[in-house]
Amino acid sequence: MQIKVWKIAFCNLKGGVGKTTLSVQFARWLALHGKKVLLIDADCQGNASSTLIPESTGIEGQTFATLGIRCTKAAELFSDKCGSVIPYKTEAAIDIIPSEVADVDLVRCSFESMEASLNVASNVSKVENEYDYVIFDCPPSLGTAVAGPLLASDRLIVPVVLGGNFQESIRSIRAAVDAIRSSTPKLKLLGYVVNNLPRNSPLDEKLFENVKDWLGEDVFPTCIHNRLTTLRAGQLKKPVFGFLNKKASRELTEFFDSIMDRLGESRLGLPEVTKEEK
Ligand SMILES: Nc1ncnc2c1ncn2[C@@H]1O[C@H](COP(=O)(O)OP(=O)(O)O)[C@@H](O)[C@H]1O
Ligand SMILES: [Mg+2]
Known part of the structure; x- marks a missing residue:
């Protein structure tokens, strides 16, 4: 029997829309439900990596090598000389192929030829069968650095924020995704997700309704509101699900279960957590 691994990219050309927050919390949610998850931090800011590897603080001069962390780094996936791929096992029961904070090797990948981006798919395929889900946290850019992860993925989630020029x-x-999909027909759009919507704002709720009218099925039916718990969870490098205030976990769980619906997988619901954060 063929075991299906879902390879899902969280991508937008913009920064600050929630790619890292949602991809990391989705990875945590899946891991809390016992799924085997590989997260690939394809952003040279290394935010997902510093979140999931607590000993890496991102301070100047500190590298995975100086911390004694030996694993394959995301930049190496772009090379045809990558060799065996060794993810790092985090305490959160998520494996990660990380990037350093300010990862210049990954910046250089943006200037590689487009052929280099194809190496990402072949290198990830060396380990993907060990996982139920491979999740890419993409950089806010175009070019090889994002083409690699997108060519290696089969599903795409686009977090958006309803700013002035949304x-x-x-x-x-959409235009970029269409252009990429003409080269990778297997990459299917799971949907746009509206993130960081201000709470208690009828005007913003109306905007969200307009977006649903405009994008139809392409947008996830539930939006994600701006919540202090989500911000705190990011700052403290913790899962949202362990916080006493359950509003953010319920909302994210609803979103994550709607991803499962769109994948044709069973809903998983709120994960159980042992330790609660205030
Ligand atoms: N739903 C949310 N509620 C509160 N803060 C959020 C939410 N989503 C994202 N943030 C915060 O917004 C900032 C940008 O989010 P991030 O996930 O890093 O975006 P990206 O990866 O797209 O650049 C972070 O400080 C994050 O904690
Ligand atoms: Mg990010």
Whole structure:
């Protein structure tokens, strides 16, 4: 029997829309439900890596090598000389192929030829069968650095924030996704997800309704509100699900279960956590 691994990219040409927050919390949610998850931090800011590897603080001069962390780094996936791929096992029961904070090797990948981006898929395929889910946290850029992860993925989630020019932003990412999909027909859009919507704001709720009218099925039916718990979880490098205030976990769980719906997988619900954070 063939075991299906879902390879899902969280991508937008913009920064600050929640790619890292949502991809990391999704990875945590899956891991808390006992799924085997590999997270690939394809962003040279290394935010997902410093979140999941607590000993790496991102301070100047500190590298995975100086911390004694030996694993394959995301930049190496772009090379045809990568050899065996060795993910790092984090305490959160998520394996990660990390990037350093300010990872110049990954920056250099943006200037590689497009052929280099194909190496990401072949290098990830060396380990993907050990996992139920491979999740890519993509960089806010175009070119080889994002083409690699997208060519290696089979599903795409696009977090968006309804700022002043969100229509232009969504149209741009749509055009980019269409262009990429013409080379990778297997990459299917799971949906746009509206993140960071201000709470208690009828005007913003109306904007969200307009986006649903505009994008139809392409947008996830639930949005994710701006919540202090989500921000705190990011700052403290913790899962949202362990916080006493359950509003953020319920909302994210609803979103993550709607991802499962779209994948044709069973819903998993709120994960159980042993330790609660205030
Ligand atoms: N739903 C949310 N509620 C509160 N803060 C959020 C939410 N989503 C993202 N953030 C915060 O917004 C900032 C940018 O999010 P991030 O996930 O790093 O975006 P990206 O990876 O797209 O650049 C981070 O400080 C994050 O903690
Ligand atoms: Mg990010």
